Amino acid sequence: MRALLDVVLILLDLYTYVVIAGVILSWLLAFNVVNYGNPFVRSVWQAVSALTEPLLGPIRARLPNLGGVDVSPVVLLLGVFLFRRIIELYIYPNVF
Numbered sequence: 001m002r003a004l005l006d007v008v009l010i011l012l013d014l015y016t017y018v019v020i021a022g023v024i025l026s027w028l029l030a031f032n033v034v035n036y037g038n039p040f041v042r043s044v045w046q047a048v049s050a051l052t053e054p055l056l057g058p059i060r061a062r063l064p065n066l067g068g069v070d071v072s073p074v075v076l077l078l079g080v081f082l083f084r085r086i087i088e089l090y091i092y093p094n095v096f
Contacts, residue, residue: 001095005087012084015051016077022048023073052076 025045028034034041052073059072 002092005092005095009084009087012080012087016080018048018051019073019077019080022052 025034025041025048029036029041029045036042036045055076056072059075060070063072063075
């Protein structure tokens with residue numbers, strides 16, 4: 001059972017990196033550092049969006065409009081960190 005929890009923790013770490021990569025890529029696209037017309041950039045953006053939008057969409061729907069600032073990735077990362085800490089502190093020590 002601990003092996004399964006270790007896999008879940010690794011997946012949460014990887015998802016954290018994907019969310020951060022999505023934020024950085026969105027900044028690079030917004031400031032025209034990388035071009036969306038590039039096939040590699042487009043495929044990376046679509047993959048990151050496909051992985052993050054199912055969780056970011058409902059968060060965006062519930063957050064108030066803050067102008068041009070999108071804080072939904074911060075809320076998502078806080079939720080991932082909370083879930084990770086719950087697993088580490090409460091579930092993992094009680095599993096044999």
